[in-house]
Amino acid sequence: MPNTSNTRGASRDPRARRTRALLRSAVLDLSMEKDLDGITMGDIAERADVNRATVYLHYKDREDLLLDATESTMDGVVEAARACRLNSDTHTLPDTAPVHLVGLFAQVDKHRAVYRRMLGEDGSPRFAARLEQRLAQAWFDQLRAEASPDAFDETALLVRAHFLSGALLAVVGRWVRGEFEGENGMSTAELTDVTWALIRGGG
Template structure:
């Protein structure tokens, strides 16, 4: 992985930011209306009221624009989630933020979880959720770890389950509210902890 540069990043020209925002909003609106595969660069620029030459100053094609939108979405979720701190109800609040974010970006999540070219972003999303879960799992006396299962195994088990539930929820057009989903997943996690076997004499491994 390349080391971050010590040089201060130069601010982005406001006109560039505005053009990119207009292209992003046009893309999202068209995805909602037609689906990603049915739209073209011409459609995007017409919706954004920009020239095609302006589009190609910033992106090679519509896939690169979508990739940038996905990156921005992951960064936004990461910022929002890390602002939650280390509170006792952190798991509930993390899940609530996650489902609210998915509700706001329903079509993008569908693309990310279902389109083969976007699976890398699903992996990033899962990794982010695992990072947010670590603090909760590593608290002393967590019953989910009473069987001596390593934290990464429990973490992957839970986050994979959460991702599966999210896909189910998206497929049903957000049938239940984010609040309900966060509460139910929190209750299921709590029940798993209450019924975790405590038969192992080995301390949980962290690696």
């Protein structure tokens, strides 16, 4: 998800990169304390120890900064998904959810407020689309690398990768909103096992 700020080119400047990193970190720190909708540019500037004018030099508005900051939370999630090894024969995949899938849910939980906001009904379609694309690309690259050359169907692998990433994103979105909790709800471990069972059978 590229940054749309009109100062995008300044990212080559080490000082600009450091400032952006401070601002992203400020947003994520604040998200642990209050709802994202309640975080103002003034709050962010104060937490990053810069003035408001500096914030606007790097981001055109709060949403621009929010998208950039939340993008930075995706790396751990995508790498955890990439580490959940898939192959063309789903029957050879282990029955037990791999530790990396457990790690994926842990990565999301670390920034639960961010994901609850960005994947909610009034969230960010750009964020959701970007995360889905990155998850699908990670799995597609893996499936393509492991596919037999004489049975390689790139379109089928691409469909499978997007099917799995879209389904996983739907589960994650509902999980962070608490829809699987309650009297008859699931623990995170149970949810992880169910999710892995669906991934195994989703090809």
